[in-house]
Amino acid sequence: MNEVKILKLFINGEFCESNNPELVDVINPSTEELLAKIPAGSVEDVDKAIDIAEEAQAEWEKLPAIERGAYLRKIAEKIREREPEITQTIVNEGGKTFELAKVETLFTADYLDYMAEWARRYEGEIIQSDRKGENIFLFKRPHGVTTGILPWNFPFFLIARKAGPALLTGNTIVIKPSVLTPINAQIFAEICQEVKLPKGVINFVHGKGSIVGDRLASNPKVGLVSLTGSVPAGQAVMRAASENITNVSLELGGKAPAIVYDDADLDLAIKAIVASRVINSGQVCNCAERIYVQETIVDKFKEKLFAALDNVKFGDPNKESGLDYGPLIERRAVESLVKKVEYAKEQGATVEYGGKQKEGKGFFFEPTVITNVRNDMQIMQEETFGPIIPIATFKTIDEALKLANDSEFGLTSSVYTRDLNKAFKTINGLKFGETYVNRENFEAMQGFHSGRRKSGIGGADGKHGLEEYLTTQVVYLQLDED
Numbered sequence: 350m351n352e353v354k355i356l357k358l359f360i361n362g363e364f365c366e367s368n369n370p371e372l373v374d375v376i377n378p379s380t381e382e383l384l385a386k387i388p389a390g391s392v393e394d395v396d397k398a399i400d401i402a403e404e405a406q407a408e409w410e411k412l413p414a415i416e417r418g419a420y421l422r423k424i425a426e427k428i429r430e431r432e433p434e435i436t437q438t439i440v441n442e443g444g445k446t447f448e449l450a451k452v453e454t455l456f457t458a459d460y461l462d463y464m465a466e467w468a469r470r471y472e473g474e475i476i477q478s479d480r481k482g483e484n485i486f487l488f489k490r491p492h493g494v495t496t497g498i499l500p501w502n503f504p505f506f507l508i509a510r511k512a513g514p515a516l517l518t519g520n521t522i523v524i525k526p527s528v529l530t531p532i533n534a535q536i537f538a539e540i541c542q543e544v545k546l547p548k549g550v551i552n553f554v555h556g557k558g559s560i561v562g563d564r565l566a567s568n569p570k571v572g573l574v575s576l577t578g579s580v581p582a583g584q585a586v587m588r589a590a591s592e593n594i595t596n597v598s599l600e601l602g603g604k605a606p607a608i609v610y611d612d613a614d615l616d617l618a619i620k621a622i623v624a625s626r627v628i629n630s631g632q633v634c635n636c637a638e639r640i641y642v643q644e645t646i647v648d649k650f651k652e653k654l655f656a657a658l659d660n661v662k663f664g665d666p667n668k669e670s671g672l673d674y675g676p677l678i679e680r681r682a683v684e685s686l687v688k689k690v691e692y693a694k695e696q697g698a699t700v701e702y703g704g705k706q707k708e709g710k711g712f713f714f715e716p717t718v719i720t721n722v723r724n725d726m727q728i729m730q731e732e733t734f735g736p737i738i739p740i741a742t743f744k745t746i747d748e749a750l751k752l753a754n755d756s757e758f759g760l761t762s763s764v765y766t767r768d769l770n771k772a773f774k775t776i777n778g779l780k781f782g783e784t785y786v787n788r789e790n791f792e793a794m795q796g797f798h799s800g801r802r803k804s805g806i807g808g809a810d811g812k813h814g815l816e817e818y819l820t821t822q823v824v825y826l827q828l829d830e831d
Contacts, residue, residue, distance in 0.1 A: 354385035356531060358394055358555060359538035361401045362548030367394050367555070373528050378444040378676040379665040379711045385442075387531050390556030395523070395564040398552040402494045402521040403570050405549030410491055410519035417517055418465035423544040424537075425458040425465075435536055439505060442530045444675040444712070445629060446666045456794075457509045463794050464513035467815055471518065482828040489819040491519035492572025492596065496565040498558065498586065499534075500577045501527035501678055502632045502734075508537050511575050512551055514815045520572070523552045525561050529678055558582060566590045566597075573598065573818065579732075580803050598807035598817050600634070602732045603760030603800060605790060606753035607637035608743075608775060611646045613765035614787070619653045621763070621789040622738070627661055627716065630674045631736040632682075635761040635783065635798070636790045639729050641749050644742040651718070651740065655702055658716045663736075665711060676712040677735060683712045686735040693719050693728040698739070724755050732758065746771065750778040759801030761790050782808070 367388035497511035799808025
């Protein structure tokens with residue numbers, strides 16, 4: 350039995366105790382073994398961290414952006430040095446395969462390097478004035494103290510996605526890791542110590558969303574709160590932030606449609622769609638969740654899909670290699686999928702492949718294909734974090750667009766066709782923040798990850814993601830006339 354770690358908060362560059370004696374268990378989802386215990390942080394812990402971040406921010410902002418970026422590069426370098434340890438930690442607490450966990454670790458380092466490159470690139474404006482002798486300047490300034498509330502599905506990368514642009518632009522940040530996957534955040538904090546990041550610039554407070562998350566959003570000293578999570582969590586953050594009219598940036602999940610036309614490269618489409626539903630056990634908000642196949646090819650599509658799923662392997666990533674996916678994150682996630690499958694059958698759908706949880710230890714669920722679905726069914730409307738593929742059919746482009754856009758979410762979408770005109774007509778008709786054509790659903794760090802409707806407000810990555818962490822100051826400078 351491995352020793353159970355007792356994690357601490359990280360405030361002002363030091364690991365410290367919470368004033369709340371309550372501890373929360375961290376469980377390995379593959380084995381159900383206890384990995385660690387974390388403090389259930391308090392409002393006082395959050396306020397302390399925010400006060401420290403506020404004190405540190407003034408000096409941090411004074412540093413040239415190129416020097417702030419240099420710290421990001423140092424952190425990235427240390428991440429690469431500690432990659433095996435970080436990868437193993439992500440596997441243990443999140444259930445990812447080793448391959449995916451390693452990708453997350455190294456992508457996090459690359460992301461910090463990418464954000465550091467913006468040090469000499471982000472800029473303000475000089476605006477033409479209507480008045481003689483006047484100059485108008487638009488300066489880009491940091492918000493001050495920012496906060497980040499993290500999910501469990503890509504916990505290490507999301508630290509960088511929030512802290513990278515925040516720190517580069519002169520903000521400080523207080524982060525709440527997920528209670529399900531907090532151990533990787535301790536490693537990130539250790540690295541910040543190793544590179545001698547100025548104290549108070551980044552802080553980590555563990556705890557429950559209802560307490561720690563709520564205070565991160567409601568504290569009046571916070572200039573921006575960023576959350577990646579569920580719609581209810583986003584709604585709670587908006588309510589808390591509204592008290593002080595605090596800026597919010599929210600990514601709240603999706604129900605991504607994939608449209609497969611009769612002229613598509615079916616092998617390519619099957620490969621991408623299967624990857625979407627099994628990567629991280631289907632627990633990825635931007636991956637395809639609703640499959641719309643032109644009715645003339647649906648039988649051929651299903652035949653190829655079932656053949657591909659026959660080769661999908663899942664299990665404990667610590668015991669088996671070459672896996673496509675591991676467990677779901679917790680028991681409640683398995684129970685949710687069981688209920689969704691049963692309810693789909695009650696509503697008239699057919700389970701043509703899989704449909705069950707795996708017996709024994711761990712939170713595993715087999716690949717599942719559901720057909721005979723209608724667009725008003727729960728399985729086609731509610732976000733499903735798991736390896737479930739519901740398939741519906743359509744006749745025309747207009748019908749496909751109507752079905753795809755019939756959702757309260759609007760994060761990502763995908764299209765499979767060899768016809769450029771058909772592709773662009775579909776792109777132009779889709780009401781989603783991202784559309785992938787003939788490729789897997791995975792965004793680029795230089796793009797902009799942003800959704801519509803209940804998928805969120807604001808976004809991340811690239812130039813536009815960086816600007817989430819900036820506010821403006823316009824200066825009207827009137828010169829004396831001769």
